[in-house]
Amino acid sequence: MDGSAATALSDADADLVAELLSGSHRALARVITRIENRSPGHRGIVSRLHEHTGGADVIGVTGSPGAGKSTLVDKLAATYRDRGDTVGVVAVDPSSPYTGGAVLGDRIRMGSNVGDMDVFFRSMSARGQLGGLSMATADAVKALDAFGKDVVIIETVGAGQNEIDVVRTADTVAVLVQPGSGDDIQTLKAGILEIGDVFVVNKADMDGAERTLAELEEMVHRRESPTAGLDTGHHGVDAPGRSDAPGRSDAAGENGGDDADGDDADGDDGGWTPDVTRTVASTGEGVDDLIAAFDAHARHLRESGEIEETKRLRYAEEIRTLVRADVGALASAEIDRHGGVDALAESVRRRETDPYTVAAEIVAPIEACVERAERDADEAE
Numbered sequence: 362m363d364g365s366a367a368t369a370l371s372d373a374d375a376d377l378v379a380e381l382l383s384g385s386h387r388a389l390a391r392v393i394t395r396i397e398n399r400s401p402g403h404r405g406i407v408s409r410l411h412e413h414t415g416g417a418d419v420i421g422v423t424g425s426p427g428a429g430k431s432t433l434v435d436k437l438a439a440t441y442r443d444r445g446d447t448v449g450v451v452a453v454d455p456s457s458p459y460t461g462g463a464v465l466g467d468r469i470r471m472g473s474n475v476g477d478m479d480v481f482f483r484s485m486s487a488r489g490q491l492g493g494l495s496m497a498t499a500d501a502v503k504a505l506d507a508f509g510k511d512v513v514i515i516e517t518v519g520a521g522q523n524e525i526d527v528v529r530t531a532d533t534v535a536v537l538v539q540p541g542s543g544d545d546i547q548t549l550k551a552g553i554l555e556i557g558d559v560f561v562v563n564k565a566d567m568d569g570a571e572r573t574l575a576e577l578e579e580m581v582h583r584r585e586s587p588t589a590g591l592d593t594g595h596h597g598v599d600a601p602g603r604s605d606a607p608g609r610s611d612a613a614g615e616n617g618g619d620d621a622d623g624d625d626a627d628g629d630d631g632g633w634t635p636d637v638t639r640t641v642a643s644t645g646e647g648v649d650d651l652i653a654a655f656d657a658h659a660r661h662l663r664e665s666g667e668i669e670e671t672k673r674l675r676y677a678e679e680i681r682t683l684v685r686a687d688v689g690a691l692a693s694a695e696i697d698r699h700g701g702v703d704a705l706a707e708s709v710r711r712r713e714t715d716p717y718t719v720a721a722e723i724v725a726p727i728e729a730c731v732e733r734a735e736r737d738a739d740e741a742e
């Protein structure tokens with residue numbers, strides 16, 4: 362079966378896509394359900410929607426549990442609506458170990474936006490992925506984008522350094538930290554802090570907020586200029602780990618962006634230095650400034666051309682993920698054809714064979730198909 366056949370649409374699914382593109386929220390909900398359940402035909406739906414994507418600003422909101430992500434996302438959505446933007450929210454919840462579904466389900470977390478049809482909220486399962494994001498989440502973002510949402514917000518589980526997965530889906534990443542999180546900052550500095558475009562001290566009305574803000578600013582400063590404070594005579598080196606993050610600048614140490622006070626600090630190279638800002642999500646304090654930081658980063662991505670590289674890297678990773686999943690499914694089917702993994706493992710235990718031989722036998726038919734396709738292609742030329 363070729364790729365076009367794998368993504369072919371039935372008449373019913375074609376009608377569903379048409380309804381979504383015409384603005385039907387019911388069709389949008391049905392499509393996301395199909396996507397989350399990985400129902401037959403969902404790939405064809407997402408494939409058809411792809412050409413209609415690219416208009417939404419995609420924002421990832423991550424951080425440790427208890428940092429106030431849900432409340433802040435609620436206020437962000439309300440503020441975006443106040444200025445006339447339509448909003449989609451995908452809240453990634455922990456997976457149920459029994460059903461794979463979201464533990465918290467479609468809980469009501471968007472109190473400020475109840476009844477507003479231009480705010481579409483969906484709670485989805487992380488499906489066991491430590492990073493809190495799954496392929497289904499990325500596809501749901503595409504559906505919201507194709508639907509015409511101006512802003513799509515992804516709220517992640519909050520699983521520490523593994524939240525790096527959010528980079529692969531979001532254009533702008535906001536990392537939330539609550540006051541008194543000094544130990545957390547030290548723990549996360551080599552992981553989640555590497556991915557942020559904007560850092561937010563939420564619950565800034567609590568004791569310790571100023572200290573946490575200062576610690577974050579220092580951490581960002583050192584991330585962007587690892588040699589800061591050292592008499593090395595060298596500046597602007599790459600921050601460790603930053604250049605490897607999908608969709609991020611390869612010259613992190615030379616970045617320049619808006620500083621914590623909102624002053625323009627863009628460097629001559631047009632790079633981006635993460636903002637550090639503060640909010641009180643429960644009251645909405647600081648949310649306007651946070652959105653201004655998001656807007657500034659989105660503008661930087663467009664004007665610098667970095668958004669195109671971001672997308673290229675994102676799609677490259679998506680292709681790899683899909684291919685790995687598909688090849689894995691083929692291998693699983695071949696394992697079943699050989700009697701199942703338990704039977705194969707028992708043969709290995711009895712020293713009748715070994716893991717390498719088993720793996721080679723499982724892969725052999727797949728390899729033969731690839732080689733045959735290569736021969737056919739060569740002959741066609």
